Amino acid sequence: MPKSDPYTKHNKTEGEVNRWTCEFETRNHSQSETNKHHSVIYSPGMYRLPQLSPLFLILLILTSLVFQAGCAPQVDDSIQRNDQLTVAAASDLMFAFQEIAELYEEETAAQITLVFGSSGLLTQQIEHGAPYDLFAAANVDFINRLAEQDLVFEDSIQVYARGGLVLAVHRDLEAQGVTLADLRDPRFRAIAIANPEHAPYGMAAQQALQSLDLWEELQPRLVIAENVRQALQFVQTGNAQAGIVARSIADVPEITWTPIDDALHEPLDQALAVPRLSQNQALARDFAAYISREAGRSVLQRYGFQLPEGAAP
């Protein structure tokens, strides 16, 4: 067995470090059979591999970079294409705006990316510099909040629709004409609403329940969704038996719905504006105008929105 003290055994010069490494390994290989406690480093598996230098690691990284570049989709990053539009829209617009965007894309060369979320979330994102070209909120208050900070073009602000609330019930309950007061019935174990903190339809739902003195009583059974689209999803999947959602997204096969009186909550005046950070102002304004022209209006109407009187033709 070779002596294991490396301090005395090897005293070579700096230039010989490389050769020394090889010698050292051969020596330790035989040692590993006797010194079990060192088995981690002297593991026989390691010597089946060629001596790997860090060069190997660098090569690996370079290879992955090349692979990365090769498989990256070919997109022209340098030029902001002037037919690209990113539209941030309140969740209640999900169905209506998908349809309007499709119509608009057919008529023009534009490509529209829709981003849905609660109006409060999207407002907060714009405050942090989100690159949205157009923002359609479910409540004009959020647009005003941005206007006060001079984050949107004041002259682009436009009320395009007024939304309504409905009480959605999962179809399996076979309930007809359910009213908010009926929610006292314990078979509505979970009642979904959007988050009143930052979602306009959640705020309206809270106001409606408060108007009827139901808010406190139903509190334990309320399920708070991130936005009104998610509130609907909770009912669609049957995880919530009922939900207070936007009329504009209520036409889905899994639910039945009854309208909620507009007088029970503040009006849901929906407004849009072009953020100052918009990279395609002209197209954003054109799409905004399209929404309030005939094509856009008829779609909005079909999804149950009330339209502002005397809007631009």
Next chain:
Amino acid sequence: LMITGWSPFSISMWVAVWASLAALLIGTALAWFLATRQFRGKWVLEGATLLPLVLPPTVVGYYLLVVLGQQGIGPLLQTITGIRFIFSWPGAVVAATIAALPLIVQTVRVAFASISKEMEDAARVDGSSLWQTLWYIELPLAWRGILAGGLLGFLRALGEFGATLMVAGNIPGRTQTLAMAVYDAVQANDIARANTYSLVLSLIAIGVLIVTLRISRVFEDK
């Protein structure tokens, strides 16, 4: 620098590869430092590298939003580097890098620690400089651990959701990764899309994990 119209898969891969490479570089340096050096207050550095693992991702995301945002050093960084971090893919890379770091540091550190001190000492006695010891002895012996750490970091970066959502937003074609696309699809009750994306993510995770475990078998040898 801006990307538009990418699929969630491309964005996920792009972000995860950059993030795991960045985390591997930083993580390996930190791991080597922690494994081989003794210094006062070492536990502070150790704790700091573990922090992203134990902090809620939303807290990490919130800090990043504050630091990199319009109210933080965001505008300054944009002037200097021309890169905007918030609501763009570089922000997602930063979030994923931080998420991947603890796993990489832990894995690589074990690999460095398992190199016998005698071997390093021997090299030093033979006149090998610190750099030479690292280059010719430590890195070649620890490469399995480093590679395993990198792959684990890649998976963690690929799965990153909370912090990324807050920093990079959830913008289809720009910052929407696979993990976010699943969230979106479930919210929209789009079961088919949720299934597809979840399956893709699961297959990648299982596949890479198998490779990682095979590579790191050096730790499990009897």
